[in-house]
Amino acid sequence: MTSNFLFVNTKWKKSDVFEALSKIQFKCIFDDLNLVDFKAGCTGFVYIQNCKDNSIAENRKLLAKSNNNNPSLKIQAIVDCSNKELFNSIQEFSVIELKIQVIPIESANDLAQYIERYMMSEFQIDKNPFIKDLTVNTNDQSISSQLYLNCLKNIPKIGDKNAQTIAKAYKNLKVLSKASVEDMTSKIGATSAKAIYEYFQSS
Known part of the structure; x- marks a missing residue:
């Protein structure tokens, strides 16, 4: 079955x-794969790197073209968040x-582990890592914990301290x-609790 395979754009050979x-x-x-970097089942992944080759505007144009030219695929953007300006711009646009x-x-490594976890959730429901409890502590450097914390820290108004508190709770x-x-307010305060609630409600 094709669900057992990840198709990789030939441009990533020897990388x-x-x-x-x-x-x-x-x-x-x-x-x-043309404009898509990776494909698993009916999902296509576009990888936006933090590099000097493409401007933010060019990356946005590439992402839009990838999405428009692949109507049969559900597109996801995997974006390097080490550059906050790049990430925030791409996130807002996407x-x-x-x-x-x-x-x-x-x-x-983050990219590979995310795609693996995604494929497990899509094709092996009983092993779905997105509904699996993650043990998170301040010194936890596992890929799963770091991906969870990265997601939390990219929610507006959520800093490192609140991200750690949320991940534990x-x-x-x-x-x-x-x-x-109300439940989140008791743990991280009203402002951050409202920010998280609105983030998920608007997703």
């Missing part, structure tokens, strides 16, 4: 990205203009998305 992807549990197959999901990552994004403002 640190493919080296990271080669370690996941799904077999990678090179293919000419969510408001294109209505597509944005995933913050900081390295090739709500073990996954599914639980957090259903939390009430």
Whole structure:
């Protein structure tokens, strides 16, 4: 079944990205994917890197073209969040203009682990990591914990301290998305609680 494979754009041959992807549990197959970087089932991933080759405007144009030219695919944008200006611009454009999901990552290993987790959630429901409890503590450097914290820290008005508190109180994004403002207020204050609630309600 094609769901057991991750199709990788040939441009990633001999790269640190493919080296990271080669370690996941799904077999990678090179293919000419045009504007999409990776494809799993009916989902296409576009990887926006923090590099000098493309301006923010060019990256936005590339993402829009990738989305428009692949109507049969559900497009996700995987974006390097080490550059806040780049990430915030791409996130705003993607969510408001294109209505597509944005995933913050900081390295090739983050990218590989996210795609692996996504494929497990899509094709192996009983092993869905997005509804699996994550044990998070201040010194936890695991990929799953760091991805969770990266997602939390990219919610407006949520800093490192609140992200850590949230991750300990709500073990996954599914639980957090259903939390009430009142419940979150007791843990992180009214302003941050409202910001999280509005973030999920508008997603």
